[in-house]
Amino acid sequence: xxxxxxxxxxxxxxxxxxxxxxxxxxxxxxxxxxxxxxxxxxxxxxxxxxxxxxxxxxxxxxxxxxxxxxxxxxxxxxxxxxxxxxxxxxxxxxxxxxxxxxxxxxxxxxxxxxxxxxxxxxxxxxxxxxxxxxxxxxxxxxxxxxxxxxxxxxxxxxxxxxxxxxxxxxxxxxxxxxxxxxxxxxxxxxxxxxxxxxxxxxxxxxxxxxxxxxxxxxxxxxxxxxxxxxxxxxxxxxxxxxxxxxxxxxxxxxxxxxxxxxxxxxxxxxxxxxxxxxxxxxxxxxxxxxxxxxxxxxxxxxxxxxxxxxxxxxxxxxxxxxxxxxxxxxxxxxxxxxxxxxxxxxxxxxxxxxxxxxxxxxxxxxxxxxxxxx
Amino acid sequence: xxxxxxxxxxxxxxxxxxxxxxxxxxxxxxxxxxxxxxxxxxxxxxxxxxxxxxxxxxxxxxxxxxxxxxxxxxxxxxxxxxxxxxxxxxxxxxxxxxxxxxxxxxxxxxxxxxxxxxxxxxxxxxxxxxxxxxxxxxxxxxxxxxxxxxxxxxxxxxxxxxxxxxxxxxxxxxxxxxxxxxxxxxxxxxxxxxxxxxxxxxxxxxxxxxxxxxxxxxxxxxxxxxxxxxxxxxxxxxxxxxxxxxxxxxxxxxxxxxxxxxxxxxxxxxxxxxxxxxxxxxxxxxxxxxxxxxxxxxxxxxxxxxxxxxxxxxxxxxxxxxxxxxxxxxxxxxxxxxxxxxxxxxxxxxxxxxxxxxxxxxxxxxxxxxxxxx
Numbered sequence: 001x002x003x004x005x006x007x008x009x010x011x012x013x014x015x016x017x018x019x020x021x022x023x024x025x026x027x028x029x030x031x032x033x034x035x036x037x038x039x040x041x042x043x044x045x046x047x048x049x050x051x052x053x054x055x056x057x058x059x060x061x062x063x064x065x066x067x068x069x070x071x072x073x074x075x076x077x078x079x080x081x082x083x084x085x086x087x088x089x090x091x092x093x094x095x096x097x098x099x100x101x102x103x104x105x106x107x108x109x110x111x112x113x114x115x116x117x118x119x120x121x122x123x124x125x126x127x128x129x130x131x132x133x134x135x136x137x138x139x140x141x142x143x144x145x146x147x148x149x150x151x152x153x154x155x156x157x158x159x160x161x162x163x164x165x166x167x168x169x170x171x172x173x174x175x176x177x178x179x180x181x182x183x184x185x186x187x188x189x190x191x192x193x194x195x196x197x198x199x200x201x202x203x204x205x206x207x208x209x210x211x212x213x214x215x216x217x218x219x220x221x222x223x224x225x226x227x228x229x230x231x232x233x234x235x236x237x238x239x240x241x242x243x244x245x246x247x248x249x250x251x252x253x254x255x256x257x258x259x260x261x262x263x264x265x266x267x268x269x270x271x272x273x274x275x276x277x278x279x280x281x282x283x284x285x286x287x288x289x290x291x292x293x294x295x296x297x298x299x300x301x302x303x304x305x306x307x308x309x310x311x312x313x314x315x316x317x318x319x320x321x322x323x324x325x326x327x328x329x330x331x332x333x334x335x336x337x338x339x340x341x342x343x344x345x346x347x348x349x350x351x352x353x354x355x356x357x358x359x360x361x362x363x364x365x366x367x368x369x370x371x372x373x374x
Numbered sequence: 375x376x377x378x379x380x381x382x383x384x385x386x387x388x389x390x391x392x393x394x395x396x397x398x399x400x401x402x403x404x405x406x407x408x409x410x411x412x413x414x415x416x417x418x419x420x421x422x423x424x425x426x427x428x429x430x431x432x433x434x435x436x437x438x439x440x441x442x443x444x445x446x447x448x449x450x451x452x453x454x455x456x457x458x459x460x461x462x463x464x465x466x467x468x469x470x471x472x473x474x475x476x477x478x479x480x481x482x483x484x485x486x487x488x489x490x491x492x493x494x495x496x497x498x499x500x501x502x503x504x505x506x507x508x509x510x511x512x513x514x515x516x517x518x519x520x521x522x523x524x525x526x527x528x529x530x531x532x533x534x535x536x537x538x539x540x541x542x543x544x545x546x547x548x549x550x551x552x553x554x555x556x557x558x559x560x561x562x563x564x565x566x567x568x569x570x571x572x573x574x575x576x577x578x579x580x581x582x583x584x585x586x587x588x589x590x591x592x593x594x595x596x597x598x599x600x601x602x603x604x605x606x607x608x609x610x611x612x613x614x615x616x617x618x619x620x621x622x623x624x625x626x627x628x629x630x631x632x633x634x635x636x637x638x639x640x641x642x643x644x645x646x647x648x649x650x651x652x653x654x655x656x657x658x659x660x661x662x663x664x665x666x667x668x669x670x671x672x673x674x675x676x677x678x679x680x681x682x683x684x685x686x687x688x689x690x691x692x693x694x695x696x697x698x699x700x701x702x703x704x705x706x707x708x709x710x711x712x713x714x715x716x717x718x719x720x721x722x723x724x725x726x727x728x729x730x731x732x733x734x735x736x737x738x739x740x741x742x743x744x745x746x747x748x
Binding site: 043044045089093096097100101103105106107124127128129130131132153155158160161164165166167168246331332334336337338339 | 417418419471474475480498501502506527532534538539540542706708711712713
């Protein structure tokens with residue numbers, strides 16, 4: 001673990017994407033360092049997109065960080081209702097309305113201040129407003145800090161499926177002030193840990209082992225443990241995204257458990273479970289299926305159950321979910337190609353996975369029936 | 375003029391954009407040559423986006439062109455209401471609804487069959503659906519064939535301004551079957567000619583002179599004259615777009631008259647005038663202003679009036695437009711940068727223009743007052 005993790009000097013993880021490369025700043029107290037943000041603001045006008053929960057906590061702080069010592073910049077804000085169920089076109093239009101009423105132009109910068117929902121919506125708004133303006137991510141949840149704010153996937157949900165409308169659109173920078181986690185509810189903290197576990201399972205066995213040893217420290221919000229988990233997660237994500245920005249293949253592996261998870265989110269009702277909760281249950285299902293296919297040892301299955309339980313995450317879908325509901329929502333997943341559903345499944349020793357449509361359909365059926373009452 | 379223009383062998387204009395390059399096929403009877411379209415369809419599923427006017431005329435023909443001798447491809451269609459006033463988010467959602475209900479995946483191809491409104495909406499839908507699927511443009515109006523289908527500008531209107539939400543997103547190919555113009559109403563034909571005139575004014579004096587001599591042939595729908603005007607327009611557009619895809623500067627010159635024109639479209643009510651009619655009046659205003667600035671000779675002003683009148687296009691905005699309306703809508707134009715409105719103005723001999731925010735505000739005021747009663 002690096003010495004400066006958790007200190008006021010930011011750890012920097014670079015996302016290497018040629019002329020769309022950008023830094024992720026990670027550390028404590030970073031919102032008190034205006035120069036970090038200001039160097040990435042082009043033009044004179046900023047729109048902060050946030051929600052009713054985060055605005056009272058951090059909006060003033062962010063406005064100060066954007067304007068301190070820099071009187072030529074003016075900041076507007078739009079405060080959206082909080083929650084996955086508002087991640088839709090109707091809410092997105094409020095961002096466009098505000099930007100247009102305020103006469104923002106192409107030199108504007110949009111700032112996403114909040115969790116994954118805010119980051120995805122603000123990013124898509126930035127991609128589409130005047131066909132593209134700059135944006136900056138200030139993620140305030142573990143979920144957003146370790147996963148959704150990095151890599152440029154933006155978008156909104158459709159009633160029939162998750163994240164079906166959106167854009168690949170990279171930010172100018174991601175600023176992770178770990179102090180913002182002090183106000184995060186326990187259930188949301190756990191939700192983010194589901195994605196941390198994912199990185200271990202798909203490509204980083206050593207990180208998974210670290211998590212097994214440090215789960216209590218993470219749940220107790222030990223600053224060093226959290227900062228390390230965020231940094232290591234961002235490094236993993238940055239590496240994958242640099243190799244496959246538009247998800248031709250490798251990047252899809254970041255979606256371990258997400259095809260099952262997205263079906264849960266859409267079927268159970270957006271927002272009833274947090275994204276990471278649905279992903280946790282989905283990960284258990286993907287791991288179960290991998291084992292049924294004979295691709296992993298039972299010991300891995302057990303370790304996955306154990307670590308997710310230790311993180312207070314669900315290890316089965318909600319009872320309401322049926323086999324038919326899973327099949328119906330999984331059919332509109334973005335990883336379907338020419339009608340064939342491709343899945344991320346574990347294969348081989350811990351830390352290895354495949355993205356494939358070449359699996360026995362019987363195993364999928366068995367997994368669905370094992371986890372659903374009907 | 376090339377020998378094969380107007381014949382069944384397509385003229386091909388290439389849009390050179392590195393790995394996003396694509397051909398524009400121009401000619402008569404091209405929808406009877408299935409191989410032209412089919413070579414650009416990836417995957418097995420196609421969604422044709424069209425409108426209530428064009429569908430009865432050409433939808434069956436396009437479905438045949440997509441499927442003849444190629445039974446593995448299946449085609450769905452979505453038929454939108456016709457007109458600029460439907461170029462909004464509500465209508466766009468119908469395209470997403472259809473694609474998702476039909477369980478289209480990332481290997482889908484969207485086909486825009488219609489005029490500029492359909493092309494812009496289908497293109498934006500293709501850009502955003504699952505964060506991007508392939509699309510093909512089959513423009514059926516002069517406006518779309520000479521301008522809007524080429525270059526990847528896609529988007530929708532907002533109540534407060536034209537084309538404020540969208541994406542730069544290039545098609546796989548543009549197929550211009552000039553036979554589709556046989557069913558185009560005279561007023562729409564003239565509307566498209568406004569953009570043809572534009573290319574002459576901003577960069578191609580020789581083409582402008584050709585238009586002065588051949589306007590009657592164009593209005594009489596002489597196939598060779600139309601095919602030549604389309605080809606020459608596409609060549610001009612392809613050249614500009616290749617040099618400046620994302621509109622850092624040069625590409626903005628294609629918007630001669632459009633800042634005034636967009637204000638007319640939004641202020642007068644989307645669809646009451648065709649886009650080209652608003653652009654024609656806007657071009658007259660831009661030319662008037664250029665002359666007030668002392669940047670062009672009066673002879674050019676006269677020639678612009680003459681050619682637009684010969685094309686039966688408006689040479690002044692609707693009476694309803696006031697100076698204040700122009701100012702208000704022009705303030706949200708995409709060419710505003712840090713509060714400064716940049717305009718495309720003619721400067722020098724015929725065929726030369728500038729894109730600049732460096733002009734005397736008095737000239738703009740005088741032009742607005744000269745063309746508005748209040």
